[in-house]
Amino acid sequence: MGLKHPKGPKHNAKEIRIDPIFAQEGFRSIPRCSMPEKEMSPDLAYQIVHDELMLDGNARLNLATFVGTWMEPQAQKLASETFDKNMIDKDEYPQTAELEMRCVSILSHLWNSPDPDNSTGCSTTGSSEAAMLGGLAMKRRWQHKRKAGGKPIDNPNIVMGINVQVCWEKFANYWDVEMRLVPMEGNRFHLSAEEAIKLCDENTIGVIAILGSTFDGSYEPVKEICGALDKFHEKTGIDIPVHVDAASGGMIAPFLDQDLIWDFRLQRVASINTSGHKYGLVYPGVGWVVWRDAKMLPEDLIFYVNYLGSNMPTFALNFSRPGSQIILQYYNFLRLGFDGYTKVQGYAREVAMYLSKEIENLGPFELITRGDELPVFAFKLRDSVKNFSVFDVSNKMRERGWLIPAYTFPANRTDLAALRIVVRRGLSQDLADLFLDDLKRQLPILQSQPEPVHDEKSGSGFHH
Structure with a gap:
């Protein structure tokens, strides 16, 4: 069914x-x-x-999605040449498997792994699967440690902000882990170190820090969270690891925010996931997870498959899956290099900050974020605007082909309704100007309304 x-x-x-x-x-x-x-x-x-x-909808005009919608013709040619490769079958496609491990090594270097030449990680179908693998490794390490100490293992919990992506709700649900969520308060729209520590105890398998919230594009303070957990460890003896969900920020911060300490330079960071098909600039779907070292990935989570030609290790929620996106990821790493990624991501941030400023200058809108972390920003209507809603704005822009999501924030800020724009490769400043022209064209129509037409239930189909 x-x-x-x-x-x-x-x-x-x-x-x-x-x-x-x-x-x-x-x-x-x-x-x-x-x-x-x-x-x-x-x-x-x-x-x-x-x-x-x-x-x-036209994928290039979809300002809701983080997922890549454009690649070069050479990449498209590579994709068409490799659609038939099954990533799980490493014995039959050894060079595809080699490219996968090269990508893991590249990410280990990029994220300052203590031993990047002996990296531990794998590809996945997306960052959601990668996040779940990171969570599973944390749970299994916690179980082993508790068993060794003769303690019960029946009540694990995981701490995170309420702004996490739905994959973490799935993880907690599917693997029987209590989800301890820190709600939003006032102008704090993500997890803080102080609030994280309040929910930690001996049954906490880990804290999830988000490098790039999908609600507003902001980075969570990974360094401060790790520092607070260091002090918590000294005080209580409870040693809690951090997994960084860098689905988007993992491919932004290394290039544009090199002074930001968020990765394996922090001893408490045990694992990191990212999405190759977001700011990794690949078509969907490919994700990556990398562990600090081999000790962070329990051996009993790894399966060995021998019916495909040799005894191959695998750690994944999926089995057969396409190898073409891994090849495209390696193509991007090879094609762009560090300087190329810096230019592409830097341009996206420039466009995001330009667009957010121009929207702010229109009058009815107030920025929540500016696009100066992820090239993503959220904005709301000023309190003085009573005759139309953000859902009306979303619907009017859809008439011109633009897909821009409107949604309410979660507890304790359900009173806040916002619009969000994701700037990624393919959204040029020229397209940004065309978006602004259409927004300016629709505003007089919206402002002439006597009252709002749409709310969260009757507006566009987007639900965060």
Whole structure:
């Protein structure tokens, strides 16, 4: 049984009438939700699917997603040449496996691993899987330590801010770990060191620090959190590791914020995950997780598979998965180098800060963040604006093809409704100016409304 559409309607069960221009003998219509009895020409099948996909939004105008929507033609050629490679089958595709480990080594160097030439890590289908693997390793290390001390292992918890991505809620749910969430308060929209320590005890498997919140693009204070946990350790004897969820920031901070201490330079950081298909600049889906050293990844989490040709170690939630994105990640590392990534990410931040300033200057909007950490910023309506909502703004911009999410913040700031813009490779300053032109075009219409038309329930389909 498949998952139901979140809004509940059934799929249209009517048959698809074939345009006579493309029709072939025996096919005047086809069923939507059951398999046709006969085969059809590849051209007809292509045309049907191609035309339906025209109803999707334009990916380049999607300012909601962090996921990459543009790569160079050479990368697209590499992708088409390697779609058939199965990443799990390292014996049959040894060079793809070699490129995977080169990428792990590159990230280990980038994140200042104490021994980057002997790095421990792997690729995943995205940063969500990578985060879960980091969480699993923390839980298993905690269990081993508790068993060795003759203590119970039935009540683990994990501490994080309420702004974490949903993958951490899944982790806590799927692996029976109590989720201890620090709510937002006032103008603090993410985890602080002080609030993290309040929720820690001997059953805490780890603290999650987010380098780039999806709500507003801000960095959490990883160094301060680690320092507070160092003092907590000295006072109580309880040694709690930190996992850094750097899904986006892991590919921004090393290039643009080199003075920021957030990575393996901090002894308490046990593991880091990032998303190759976000600011790693690759098409979806690929993620990465790297551990400080081999001791941070318990051996009993690793499986050895020998039916594919040799005895291969694997640690993943998935089994078969495409190898092409790993090849594309290595292509980007090779193609751009450190200087290239610095230029690309620096340009994204420049565009984000330019766009946020211009939006602020329009009058009705107030910035929450400016895009000076992640190239991502959030903004809200000024308190004086009563006749339209952020959901109205989102819907009006959708009329022009722009996808800009509107959403409310979580506890204890559910009163705050915001819009968010993600600037990534492909969103040039020219496109930013076109966005501003459209926003200026729609504002008089919004300002002429007697009252808001849309709220969180009736606005766009985006839910944070």
